[in-house]
Amino acid sequence: MIPRAIVLVSGGMDSAVALAEARAAGFECHALSFDYGQRHVQELAAARRVAKAQGVADHRVLRLDLRAIGGSALTDDVAVPKGRSEATIGTGVPVTYVPARNTIFLSLALGLAEVLGARDLYVGVNALDYSGYPDCRPEFLRAFEDLARVATAAGTEAGARxxxxxxxxxxxxxxxxxRGLELGVDFGLTHTCYDPVVRGERVLACGRCDACILRRKGFAEAGRGDPVPYAT
Amino acid sequence: MIPRAIVLVSGGMDSAVALAEARAAGFECHALSFDYGQRHVQELAAARRVAKAQGVADHRVLRLDLRAIGGSALTDDVAVPKGRSEATIGTGVPVTYVPARNTIFLSLALGLAEVLGARDLYVGVNALDYSGYPDCRPEFLRAFEDLARVATAAGTEAGARxxxxxxxxxxxxxxxxxRGLELGVDFGLTHTCYDPVVRGERVLACGRCDACILRRKGFAEAGRGDPVPYAT
Structure with missing residues (x-):
């Protein structure tokens, strides 16, 4: 049997590359996305495009109303910051931080992994450009693995990890x-912007939120054109 | 300022007592329940009764579709076992185990704790009568505390725990x-049964699922009458 992996696919560029890595490592990939009340719900359409283009075994979109918790510019009535300098992004915890989001998302991925007999979870988190999110750090990922071992029925089996x-x-x-281009990722299918501009049937990235700024910087430094359209 | 606690209130007897303990410890209590696609959705009405009776500061019911994950008799199309012996209950992992449920619920409680500035989470888990659920063990709770320290913005502050x-x-x-009776808990407001029988406007506990069997045993051994009505 081909080993299975649960891949968190947000619709953004990072998780698209993480999915491509899981495929390249030989896993049968089961994509999981969250409809959590995010203001940039357009990313879910992107998640569907990305999952389909990469031929996942299945793709679940789980509904989860994080607006009941609030506390973030992505789920609450708080403005998304615009036009911050690159030096500012990555210092401190920004208002777009969704409290405990990666803990919540990985917990749900862990539940699905138990059901599907998977032992491998893939996430597109990134420590260098992590924009000050505490749950994008390596120590968080190791602590989650430790938790998973004692949290699950599968984890109690000898040798399970x-x-x-x-x-x-x-x-x-x-x-x-x-790396994404090496793996054949079509970045034109992805959506990164926290606060997109909708013009008729077109969805344009704002170009000025933290996520857009980091994305554009990445394409510029790689010497590649970003295939998604921007409003500015 | 009175310190705040997030209390997971399911509507069952255990979390009702956990809430009473949090109040007795002097916390301002913020109750959190989950509408997760459970077959015994009647417990949510009980959660509202319990939270109201104990005068919580607020009570949130968060929607979360765990049916998208499945794998449990509580959320999937799997029969709830009936009439098991007390000796059998508690050995192995039962089909009513919801994969990673307490990890998922505590993660969401952690997110709310960050938003509300709370550092204390209360859960009604129980290791002796835990029915073989891996995420009701002390080592799980300690691992979750370790994760919380590195998973959150608050956890990165010095001395936060x-x-x-x-x-x-x-x-x-x-x-x-x-203990519940000492603390004044009204067990008549609670709902424990996994597979209740609805007769007109009355909700009767089945009396034969694992949860009912353990509850009835508890009241019998305490020499108290259980105030909730049973079908058998």
Missing amino acids: FRVHAPLLSLTKAGIVQ | FRVHAPLLSLTKAGIVQ
Whole structure:
């Protein structure tokens, strides 16, 4: 039997590359996305495009109303910051941080892994360009693996070990662009912007939120054109 | 300022006692329940009754579709076992185990704790009568505390430490009944059964699922009458 992996696919460029890495490592990939009340719900359409283009075994979109918790510019009535300098992004915890989001998402991936007999979870987190999110750090990923061992029925079996793979962890955004292109990722299918502009049927990235700024910097430093359209 | 605690309130007897313990410890209590596609959705009405009766600061019911994951008799198309012996209950992992449920629920409680500035989480898990659920063991709770420290923005502050309180952890079901009565818990407001029988406007506990069997045993051993109605 081909080993299975659960891959968190947000629709953004990082998780698209993480999915390509899971495929390249030989896993049968089961994609998991979250409809969590995010303001940039357009990323879910991108997640479907990415999952389909990469031929996943299945793709689940799980509904989860994080607006009941609030506390983030992505789920609450708080403005998304615009036009911050690159030097500012990555210092401190930004208002777009969704409290405990990766813990919540990995927990749900862990539940699905138990059901499907998978022991491998793939996430597109990245420590260098992590924008100050605490749950994108290596110590978080190791602590989650330790938790998974005692949290699950599968973890109590001898020799069972869940692994959280974060193949982008130590890459720059430019490195992610390069690696994605090597693996054949179509970045034109992805969506990164926190606060997109909708013009008729077109969805344009704002170009000025932290996510857009880091993405554009990555493509610029890689010397590649970004295929997604921008409003500015 | 009165310190705040997030209390997971399922509507069952255990979390009702955990909430009473959090109040007795002096916390301002913020109750959190989950509408996760459970077959015994009646427990949510009980959660509302329990939270209201104990005067919580607020009560959130978060929607989360665990049916997208499946794998449990509580969320999937799998029969709830009936009439098992007490000796059988607690050996092995039962089909009513929801994969990674407590990890998922605690993760969401952690997110809410960050938003509300709370550092204390209360859960009604119980190691003695835990029915073979891996995520009701002390080592799970300690691993979750370790994860919380590195998973959150608050956890990165010096001296910050999230605590997971499980005041029922080493109590028997009879001990939980006794402690609840000492704290003034109205067990008539709670709902425990996995597979209730609805007769008109009345909700009757089946009396034969694992949860009912353990509950009835607890009341019997405590020498108290169980105020909820049973079908058998």
